[in-house]
Amino acid sequence: xxxxxxxxxxxxxTENQIGLLSQITNVFTRHxxxxxxxxxxxxxxxxxxxxxxxxxxxxxxxxxxxxxIEKRVDVIKAFxxxxxxxxxxxxxxxxxxxxxLLAKGDIESLLNRYHARIVEMNKVFTVIQKTGLSDETxxxxxxLKSVGVLQFVRSGRIAVSRAEQEPVFKFLRKRxxxxxxxxxx
Amino acid sequence: xxxxxAITGAEALWRSLQAEGVKxxxxxxxxQIMPVYDQLCHYEDVIHHVLVRHEQGAIHAAQGYAxxxxxxxxxIVTSGPGATNVITGVADAMTDSTPVVVITxxxxxxxxxxxxxxEADVIGLTAPISKWNYQIRTADEVAWAVARAFYIARTxxxxxxxxxxxxxxxxxxTDFHCEKCRFIRxxxxxxxxxxxxxxxxxxxxxxxxxxxxxxxxxxxxxxxxKELEAFLRKGDIPAGSTLxxxxxxxxxxxxxxxxIGMHGNxxxxxxTNQCDVLxxxxxxxxxxxxxxxNTYARQAKVIHIDIDASEIxxxxxxxxxxxxxxxxxxxxxxxxxxxxxxxxxxxxxxxxDQVEKEKVIDPEVHPAHGMLRMGEVVDxxxxxxxxxxxxxxxxxxxxxxxxxxxxxTQPRSFISSGGLGTMGFGLPAAIGAKxxxxxxxxxxxxxxxxxxxxxxxxxxxxxxxxxxKIVLLNNNxxxxxxxxxxxxxxxxxxxxxxxxxxxxxxxxAYGIRxxxxxxxxxxxxxxxxxxxxxAPCLLDVHVLEEGMVMPMVPPGKGIHEIMLTDxxxxx
Numbered sequence: 001x002x003x004x005x006x007x008x009x010x011x012x013x014t015e016n017q018i019g020l021l022s023q024i025t026n027v028f029t030r031h032x033x034x035x036x037x038x039x040x041x042x043x044x045x046x047x048x049x050x051x052x053x054x055x056x057x058x059x060x061x062x063x064x065x066x067x068x069i070e071k072r073v074d075v076i077k078a079f080x081x082x083x084x085x086x087x088x089x090x091x092x093x094x095x096x097x098x099x100x101l102l103a104k105g106d107i108e109s110l111l112n113r114y115h116a117r118i119v120e121m122n123k124v125f126t127v128i129q130k131t132g133l134s135d136e137t138x139x140x141x142x143x144l145k146s147v148g149v150l151q152f153v154r155s156g157r158i159a160v161s162r163a164e165q166e167p168v169f170k171f172l173r174k175r176x177x178x179x180x181x182x183x184x185x
Numbered sequence: 186x187x188x189x190x191a192i193t194g195a196e197a198l199w200r201s202l203q204a205e206g207v208k209x210x211x212x213x214x215x216x217q218i219m220p221v222y223d224q225l226c227h228y229e230d231v232i233h234h235v236l237v238r239h240e241q242g243a244i245h246a247a248q249g250y251a252x253x254x255x256x257x258x259x260x261i262v263t264s265g266p267g268a269t270n271v272i273t274g275v276a277d278a279m280t281d282s283t284p285v286v287v288i289t290x291x292x293x294x295x296x297x298x299x300x301x302x303x304e305a306d307v308i309g310l311t312a313p314i315s316k317w318n319y320q321i322r323t324a325d326e327v328a329w330a331v332a333r334a335f336y337i338a339r340t341x342x343x344x345x346x347x348x349x350x351x352x353x354x355x356x357x358x359t360d361f362h363c364e365k366c367r368f369i370r371x372x373x374x375x376x377x378x379x380x381x382x383x384x385x386x387x388x389x390x391x392x393x394x395x396x397x398x399x400x401x402x403x404x405x406x407x408x409x410x411k412e413l414e415a416f417l418r419k420g421d422i423p424a425g426s427t428l429x430x431x432x433x434x435x436x437x438x439x440x441x442x443x444x445i446g447m448h449g450n451x452x453x454x455x456x457t458n459q460c461d462v463l464x465x466x467x468x469x470x471x472x473x474x475x476x477x478x479n480t481y482a483r484q485a486k487v488i489h490i491d492i493d494a495s496e497i498x499x500x501x502x503x504x505x506x507x508x509x510x511x512x513x514x515x516x517x518x519x520x521x522x523x524x525x526x527x528x529x530x531x532x533x534x535x536x537x538d539q540v541e542k543e544k545v546i547d548p549e550v551h552p553a554h555g556m557l558r559m560g561e562v563v564d565x566x567x568x569x570x571x572x573x574x575x576x577x578x579x580x581x582x583x584x585x586x587x588x589x590x591x592x593x594t595q596p597r598s599f600i601s602s603g604g605l606g607t608m609g610f611g612l613p614a615a616i617g618a619k620x621x622x623x624x625x626x627x628x629x630x631x632x633x634x635x636x637x638x639x640x641x642x643x644x645x646x647x648x649x650x651x652x653x654k655i656v657l658l659n660n661n662x663x664x665x666x667x668x669x670x671x672x673x674x675x676x677x678x679x680x681x682x683x684x685x686x687x688x689x690x691x692x693x694a695y696g697i698r699x700x701x702x703x704x705x706x707x708x709x710x711x712x713x714x715x716x717x718x719x720a721p722c723l724l725d726v727h728v729l730e731e732g733m734v735m736p737m738v739p740p741g742k743g744i745h746e747i748m749l750t751d752x753x754x755x756x
Contacts, residue, residue, distance in 0.1 A: 015371055018320070023312045030313070067495035073317045073337055076371040175370040182368055 007036075008062045008080045009088060009159050012051040013043070013168045015074040024051060024069055031065045033057045037090070039156030045172065048076065054157050077168045081161060088159035092137040093119075094128040094144055095151040101126050104147050114140045125150055191358040194324030195220040198288065198350070199228040201331035204363045207259050209233045209250060209620055211243040215263025216303055218290030220355035222261075235620065235649055238641035240267050242613040244274025245639070248283045249577060249617030252600045255408075257284040257338045257346075258617060264290040265303030268349075269310065273607055275345045276314040280604030281429060282406060284343035286334050287311075293352040294322050307349040316344030324357035328364040336366035341374030342493040343406055376492070378509035378517065386488045386505045387521045389462050395530045396422045397460035399445055399453070399474075402429035402603075403467010403491060407511035410596045413466065414438065416519045421527045423534055425453025427468045428584075429603045432593035436572070442534050446474040447738045448585040451545075451747055451755055452537035454738065457482050458745040459533075464488045467511045470500035471604060480743035490514045537755075544749040545735050550590065556729035557705055559583065559658050563590040566628055566656055566724075569712040574626040574654075575600065575618050579611030579635035581665035583658045585734040587630035609638030615653045616645055626716065628654045633685050634663045643695040652719040660730045661685055668733045672751060673740070688725045702726040 014020050021040060028035055036054040043050045055062065062080050070078040098121060101107060111117060116130035130140055134154070141152055160166070192200070198221055202210070210232060214222045225234060237243040240262045247258025262271055268289040278285045292301040311318050317337045321330050327350075334346040390396055404413050410433050417424055417440045425445040426433065434441045443450030445457065457463065463485040468474070475481040478500060486504040489497045490511060497506035507514050549560035563586050567574065577600045578587035584601055593599065600618055602610035615629035636657055646653060658664075663681040670678050692699035700711045702724055715722050736755065737748045747755040 019308050019312060019318075022309065026313050064495070064499060067499075071493065071495050073369065073372045172370065179368050179370065 003058065005056055005058055006082060007054065007056045008059075008082060009086055009157060010053040010055060010062070010066060010069075010078065010080045011159060011161070012053070012069060012078045013076040014049045014051060015076065016042075016047055016049050017074040020072070020074055021051065023072055024053075024075070027065050027068045028053070028055060031057075031061055031068075033061060033065060037156035039158050045169070048168075048172070052156060052158050077171055079161070079167070081159070086159040086161050088133070088157050089131045090134055090137060090157050091155040092130050092132075092140075093151075093153050094130070094141065094149055095125050096128065096144055096147050096149055098123060098126045100147040110143065116140060190360055192361050193220065193224065193355065194321070194327045194350070194357050194359060195355040196224045196227070197324060197327040197359055197361045198331065198355075199224055199232065200361060200363065201328050202259065203228065203231055205331065205335045206256070207232055209235060210259040210261055211235045211237055211246045211250070211617065212261035213237055213240050213243055213263070213267060215267045215290060217264035217292055217352050218261060218267070218288075218350070218355075220352065221288070221290070221350070234261075235616075235645065237613065238644040239639065240270035241273055241609065242616075242639055242642040242645060244271040244278070244285065244287065245607075245610050245613035246617035246620070246642075246645070247285050248274060248278055248281075248610075249600055249614030250621040251284050251617075252614075253575065253597055253618045253621035255597070257286045257335055257343075260285065260287040262287070262289055263303065264292060264307070265305045267303075268305055268307045272310060272314070273605075275311055275347065277602055277605040277607045277610065278345035279314045279316065281602065282343050282402060283345065284338040285345040286338050287345060287347045289347065289349050290355075291320065291349045291351045295353070297351070307347065311347045314345075315347045318347040318349065320349040320351065321354045322351050324354050324359035327354065327359065328362060329366075332364040332366040333369070336369070337372070341372070374492075375510055376494070376508050378507065378514055382505050382507045383514065383517045383521065386464075386507060386518060389486055389488060389505065390420060390464070390518065390522045393462035395460045395527075396420060396462040396464060397453075397456055397485075398422050398424035398464045398466060399427065399457065399468060400424060400430045400433060400466040401427040401468025402433075403511045404430060404433040405596055407467060407492065409467070409510075409512035409515055410434065412512050412515040412519065416515045419519050419524050420522060421525050421531065422464070423453075423456070423531055425449065425457070427471070427474055427603070428588055428601060429599075430468065431588060431591070432596055432598035435594050436592040440531070442538075444588060445744075446471075447476070448589065448734050448736065450538070450589075451541040451736055451749075452534040454744045454747060455537050455755070456534060458484065458743070460485050462486050462488065464490070465501075466490045466515065467492070469496045475500065476738045476742055476744035476746070480745070540749070540755060541736065544753065549735075557702070557708065557726060559586040559660075559728050559732050559734075560590045562656065562658060562708065562726050562728060563587055563630060565708055565712060566630075566715075567591050569716050570626050570628060574598070574628045575622060577601070577611055577615040577618055577627060577629045579629070579631040580606045580608045581632050581635060581663070582660075582668065582732065582734050583611075583630045583632040583635070583664075585665075586658070589734075608635040611635055612639045612653075612655070613642045613645075615655070616642060616649075616651045619651045619653050620649070623652075626654060626719075627652070628656060630656050630658060632664060633657060633659045633661065634683060640691070643691065643697060646697060646721045647695040651721060653721050654715055655721070655723045657688060657723060657725050658728050659685060659688070659725055660728050660732060662730060664732065665734070671731075671733070688723060692723045697721050697723055699723040699725060
């Protein structure tokens with residue numbers, strides 16, 4: 001197990017500081033880890049950003065990288081998980097020719113089977129949206145090949161941990177208390 | 186900004202530096218930092234600006250200054266080439282945990298990203314090699330950024346911080362208020378020590394028969410020298426130092442058994458692979474310390490104490506990792522562990538010492554005839570300095586000889602570029618060290634290769650009359666590489682032979698006294714002259730050309746596999 005390369009999802013919480021994303025990806029590069037997917041955005045807490053990266057490698061390497069990332073001053077917390085420890089999804093958009101799609105018929109059952117939906121339809125093309133795991137989204141892509149996929153884009157993975165509460169929130173509350181204590185001193 | 190108290194960002198910088206207690210800065214002016222230099226005239230009575238001759242000299246001087254004073258060294262340079270010239274020093278300070286605050290000029294925000302004259306992406310360039318960096322884009326940010334920079338540079342595991350100061354932020358106005366930074370929520374410089382880990386370590390120590398301590402610069406950075414002594418005394422535990430840990434313990438401290446690593450002493454290296462509990466304090470198991478990792482201390486249970494969580498378990502698997510300040514952790518361990526006497530275990534080191542003395546030290550330090558040897562010179566210089574001198578080294582044989590044969594009586598007495606191994610570090614670092622402690626003699630050991638990498642700093646010595654004692658161990662070779670070529674590259678001496686200039690003439694050009702030491706007879710009078718005053722002086726010492734640093738753990742060997750001479754191994 002220890003010497004086996006596995007897929008890991010790295011979840012990083014950061015301050016909103018310019019240049020931080022490149023510092024984080026630098027750590028992956030330096031440790032020879034490829035980034036399979038990356039997504040970044042604001043969280044529910046003001047000023048706190050979330051970056052989710054999917055990578056694969058030896059646990060030791062990934063752990064080392066995560067520690068190096070957490071060491072950056074403006075990184076609040078960084079975690080890494082195997083797939084069984086998180087709930088995760090990707091978002092996909094498929095652009096297909098409307099005429100071919102209509103000719104195929106039975107669109108509704110196809111969409112239902114994949115929990116997909118149409119987000120835009122015009123005379124020329126139709127955009128189908130699907131969220132899910134990468135193999136599901138790939139299967140829908142395969143099935144749509146018969147009508148011709150004009151464009152297919154996939155977002156980076158986003159994930160929540162299976163813990164009841166994200167440990168980062170607990171951490172930030174603790175730090176808030178410590179800051180108050182310190183300023184009272 | 187309509188307040189009458191408004192000042193420019195440039196002036197705000199000087200005020201902020203003053204508020205941080207900065208007394209000395211090392212720098213070099215240029216186009217995009219001119220507004221800052223323009224305001225210097227108002228602060229020259231409180232802040233001493235040392236004008237270097239190349240920006241690399243500024244940062245190494247600041248590193249030397251920081252190592253001695255314990256306060257961040259401050260560097261001010263211009264944008265573009267000024268900034269890229271400090272890069273080596275930033276990387277060096279990062280590897281060696283040296284607190285440095287570097288302020289680089291930068292083009293105006295409007296010109297950022299346009300390939301403007303002397304524009305370089307300083308934030309991008311320095312991000313992976315600095316502890317923190319920040320681009321100041323408005324004058325209002327100056328106080329905040331400087332306070333934060335100093336807080337980050339000097340706390341936790343110290344390191345270099347870069348502030349990239351745009352021209353418009355320098356000339357813009359701000360209603361200046363001094364700021365202090367004491368808290369950053371995402372940054373925990375002094376982590377809470379795990380009680381459980383401490384107790385587990387105590388139990389390992391109480392049950393240990395042959396414990397051994399290896400310590401590094403963390404002891405110095407954490408002001409834990411006394412606590413380390415107390416810990417060792419109570420447990421009667423022998424200890425070895427890394428290169429950067431040198432001088433944390435006095436050389437004559439009974440439980441101090443010398444330096445570990447590639448050119449370290451035999452006893453601590455051999456015993457690393459014989460102890461049953463290995464306690465690592467404020468060190469990071471550099472490959473020059475461990476030799477091959479898979480044969481390093483495999484028999485021992487390892488306790489690793491470090492303030493940087495990412496170091497624990499990085500190289501050597503640990504039984505107990507304790508994240509925390511060395512001083513606090515050592516105090517806790519000392520308080521809780523049992524007192525012990527271990528005469529037999531400590532005596533086991535003596536046999537190794539005896540072999541090293543006979544085979545290596547005596548021939549090096551007391552040669553019967555022939556050319557002067559590097560170890561011999563270091564020994565005599567340090568004796569002449571009565572063990573009070575700060576020893577600065579460059580990189581290579583001079584560094585290893587300086588480390589091996591210096592003797593120390595007080596902490597913060599040894600400065601060297603350890604992790605990055607930056608040739609050219611020595612001369613400017615010695616300048617910074619001397620400025621930080623004018624009352625102490627500062628001796629630089631440097632080779633004929635390294636001195637020429639930053640030779641231009643003779644100009645700084647001349648201008649500031651910095652009383653550095655430069656001991657040039659001149660062997661007409663890049664000696665360390667030559668040694669490897671002889672031992673491991675079939676004696677093919679590719680590009681390591683280096684004809685030298687006449688150093689006496691160079692020194693004369695800068696008004697620095699130079700004493701030539703061509704042989705053994707001329708060494709003693711030269712040393713007398715060297716320490717007779719506090720003026721800068723260069724000793725050009727001609728040493729044995731083929732001199733080698735021994736003992737040596739060759740690359741790819743375990744730390745217990747030690748060459749004593751080019752043909753004899755320790756066994």
